[in-house]
Amino acid sequence: MNSPSQNASAHNSISGVAAGDVSSPAETTLRLIAKLPAPEGIEDRVMAGVKAAPRGARVLHWPEVLQPAGGWMRGAAAAAIVFVVAGGGWGIYTHVQPTQPARVIALPPRAGGAGGFSSAGAMRTPQTLNGPVVGQPTTAKDGTAQPVEVKPVKKATAPMKHGRLRAVARGSASGQPGVSAVK
């Protein structure tokens, strides 16, 4: 078991070692500053400052004159507060009109179940190109199949229905510019 002096030295290890060890100049300087005495009269100044400072909130007590024996005044004050609060609430309730409910317009139900625009019976026909025409393979006399020339597909052109376009076509055919043909 440790003796009290051993305990004290173990307890005081950090500052004790630091006190004996003067190798660190930082600790020497800081110890010099730490040992500086407090200025005289600091206790009085601090105590005066603490007394002059405002105290925290305290519970106010009833004055002796207004403290009746039965405590009926507290009850009366509480009743008055309740009366004022309830009266104010009732006044607000009676004076403020309730807001009118918003008018709702009944709309007829829609004919179409899905809603939105209808297609009016129109059908979409996709523009397609004429596919290549493959001829029947011809058989040679010796029985071997000969390759058949595949005709190139003509470029699909829209039918020229307008008169102006026809005139342009005629002009270009006769070697005249299309503009003069229009004239």
Next chain:
Amino acid sequence: MEIPNSAVDELARTQAEEATLAALVSQYSGTLYRVAYSVLRNPSDAEDAVQEAFLRVLRHRDTLDEVRDQRVWLIRIVWNIVLDRKRRAKTRPETDDVAELARVLPCGGLSAEQIASAAQHHAHVLSCVGKLPAKEREVLHLSAFEELTGVEIAQVLGITESSVRSRLFRARNLMADLLNHSRSLR
């Protein structure tokens, strides 16, 4: 006229509180001042910090009976106040001035030249302490107080004692590096 019991109790309680506070002030104001001064290094700021610490005690006087070690509790309060002030003010301490250090620090039996040299050395050391990281610097400051044990420093800083030791070890190494570096530059 009869004086009510509640008024007597209130008066007695106030007087007891004032007596307790006066006892605390007379017993610990010197220690608290030195702790505050070691960080702020400005006499009036340190005194203000001590006063603010006792005002906080007055504010929490209801919990005063629950405090186990009033000395460490008070040092912790003033330490927090001091750190808060230093963080907010960011002013240069008064004693960083070499002349002020030469005036303040004890110099028994030294010549004027030696005093000036010592003050210059202390100012240089303090500037190096200021370059340390906050955690290490705080432990180094508190370890300078011989009346504070490792356990008490740990209580003030709210850390474990082993953390105090490791931080102090790091602080010493860093200080040695800083001082060697500045010596090599000269």
